[in-house]
Amino acid sequence: MKILNLLAAAAVTLSVPTLAQAKTGVTFLIVGDTLTSPFSFTNTSDEGEKIVGFGFDLSTLTDANYVFDTEGGGSTPFTPVNGTAAKTGLVAMPNIPDMAKAFSIAFFDFDPGETFSYNIDVDINAGGSISGSRLIGAKVYFDFDNGTRSEGFLRAVPGRPTASTFVTERVIETGVPEPATWALMIAGFGLAGSAVRRARSRALAV
Ligand SMILES: [Ca+2]
């Protein structure tokens, strides 16, 4: 019975990650011509949560012809700007094939208050300049180090006809625990392990 109680306590500890309430936030506003102004997003989390991942997917746009133009004439490969890659700890330069429709990147030091900025060329078969508002409907996600993902789409910005902005539709658990959670989980496993060891030694003593 005692062992069961200890195991139950360990199980409660293990479930902590799914109970975590995120106070995460991010602003991602795209204004004007995407060829001349960089894409920038800022971590606005209020309890120190770092951004650890970002994904951008054009395949959800109503017009299926949008692509990232990363090679050849008139292209701009993914290019971090303003020293923001070092500040946020961009893990690696992503390999974004020419005409790709989506990419994702990771960070290891993207604190609240920090901004990451990058250039990349977005094109459509018909050509012309691509303003932020042309990307309304693109799917975007941000991963945070508390194990949550804010998922949503670029939406229109009232009063700003060339802009779009990220709006969170849902927050999902990604199951990537932060270090403090790992410590709790390891403590939980240790608790269960020592209970089993005690049970075994009692069984041997009888
Ligand atoms: Ca181009």
Ligand SMILES: [Ca+2]
């Ligand atoms: Ca930083």
